[in-house]
Amino acid sequence: MTTRLRRFAPGLMLVPLLATASAWAKEGAPVPDDQVGGIVVTGSRQANASINGLDVDPQLLPQNVRLLDEGLIERTGFTDLSQLFDLAGGMSRQNSFGGAWDAYAIRGFSGDINQGPDLLINRFSANRGFNARRDVATVESFQVLKGPASALSGKGEPGGSINIVTKAPLDHFHAGGEFGYASFDIWRGSFDLGGPVGGGVSTRVIGVYQDGASFRDFVHNDRLLIAPSLGWRVGDRVRLLYQLEYNLVHFTHDRGLVAVGGNGRALPRSRFLGEPNDGPMTQRTSQHQATAYIDLGPGIALESGVQYRDGSLTGQSTHNAALVGTRLRRQLRVHDYHWQDVSGRVELSLNRTLLGIGHQLRVGADAFDYDQRRIFYRFSPSAAQPYDIDVFAPVYGQRKPVAPLNQNLLERLRGQSVYAQDLLRLDDRFSLLLGVRHDWIDQDNVNYRTGRTDRQSPQATSPRAAFTFAPSEHVSVYVSWGRSFRFNQGVDAAAGPFAPERGEAWEGGLKLAALARRLTGTVSLFRITKQNILVNDPANAGFSIATGEARSRGVEADVNYRLDDRLTLTGVYAHTDARVTRDTRPGLNGTALSNIPRHSGAAYAFWQSRGAEAGSVGVGGGVTYVGGRPGDDVASGFRLPGYVTARLNLSYRVTERLSAHLDGENLFDAYYLESSYSNVWITPGAPRTIRARVAVAL
16 A cells, blocks of 8 residues: 555646545535425535535536435435435436445446446545445435536546535534344444544544344345544645545345246245355455645635545355256356555636636546456356256255356556536526546556456547526526546456447436425436447356447436425436447347336425424335336346335434434335346345334434
8 A cells, every 4th residue: 555655646746636625614514595305406515525516506507416415314214325316316226246336327327337336435436446335324415416527527427427425524522323223133323423622623433333134035244334534624724634434344145036937026035046155245445535625815726635445355155147947057156356546636726707707617637546456266057067056945055166267357547637627607697617528548457367468548538518597596497518438447258458438418407496495496308328338248157248339318307395494395207218229239229228217206205393302203205116127238028127115204303312213115015126137136125124213412
């Protein structure tokens, strides 16, 4: 670590880039008027930590943005990131690699199918490597920016980008904790405490431990999260922030169900088809972020930051391979993956009025240095040695086959970028957003089995433009266009590198704000095309190939209403038509993309009788609808049926400091299929789940 930081530091000094240090100023920031039930249709209270880096009236923001904050998380009892997807709108769950990470698509397009989705933490890239599912304990806000954001935030999907703003030290003492017990013997405890220690220094530490079984037989998971942070206000012009997040997760690598006769629900949803004696997989990640904010004068600031991340994914597991009659042939896999990632940013921002035109200008650059070592052993079954199990009457504990070495790879990635973005405010009715970014990537793939090294050095320019017109304070319309660039990690079955993905997105929308902005909403239309998408290689299990081109188009709508501090409502709907338009595999042109429902939506309402006063009663409820969708990307005809689930949240504030909660998910116990990779890798959704918890805040 020390050697790499020393080698990389000179580059960080020379390139400008964004930092998230202004998240330091979270506590005193005003809450936007259009916040509804913890969902804000705007950028962020912390513009510099926000994914779009803007501080603007949401009516003049030329994009569809959803923000879900810690208030919503507290009311619903959500504990991991994937539970927020339903209320974001236009997001759909993807293959989670047997429960290893959170996987999603935005407007029909997902990130790397083998390493999880693109994700930013305080606008630092946090998806390189095999990262565990994120806990929400450190989340202050979950931001979903629809459309391309690569002009400012770098690598991302043309359908949208995700940014998490994490909790930073506060300027007053605080202490709180929560303890809960849920169905399937799941225990969870968390704490959050901190405050000033003198000399302009404040600290904060967040901790979580969770342990429990699952509705799936023989599946057990536990998690330890520790997240200390330190902030220092050096006078009135300089702020420094350091944040550490350490995760240690043990989980059962569970490839889920198989479809029997094309029916993905033919087996009990609890049926485990692996081997209980495989033991747990272990994921470890540590993330260090150090940022600085310097006020250079009225409307001028310099921000800089560096991030270091490393981690590992190790362990063995049994995977579904092929169903022959009622016998499931299985693979045995052994993973030994390690990675480290250093990135940095410096950025100059200018918020001034020139010649009667307001400017929010950001100019900067970023760089990263990433290494990943993958050693992978795999036994593939055959008729002579099937390593199989009867799916209707499984008998566990058979002798394990020998798994030969399959991959021994080192991937090295180096990247540098420069960018600029300017939001021009012509008056209270017009805004124009212009941005451009240029990326240089160096990618080396070293195959230690063959002694072969493959290199490529792609580069791309990603422009962006958007325009908003607001004829009144209640209505605005916008149009947005942009291009995206995303390098593909890994190699194909022939050990060759993949060409990078390139995308283009168009969007137009209408925004409404009425009843003193208690009622807000957005309707948007979009069309996106993308080239060189990685999909499963049907001829070489465990490898990927790149398709030619895919297109997604559709309509999204959201509405939010807040009567007062007691009643809030929100709803989202998306119609998404995502399909292949040109493919390297014969016969797949025109086929729909896997796990993308044509129709999806969700609604949630929350009412509380007396706000935060003692004796207040809270009632929340909502429904989620996900339509039918293809279950794989090879047009086999296998489909996942649509489903509806309902949730209920009850709370009672015993005192102003102590509250009791009862949360229910999938209240009507629907048997639904959450996602799949193929007809033998199907993830079932959880049955009815009840959780009781007690929260205290000092």
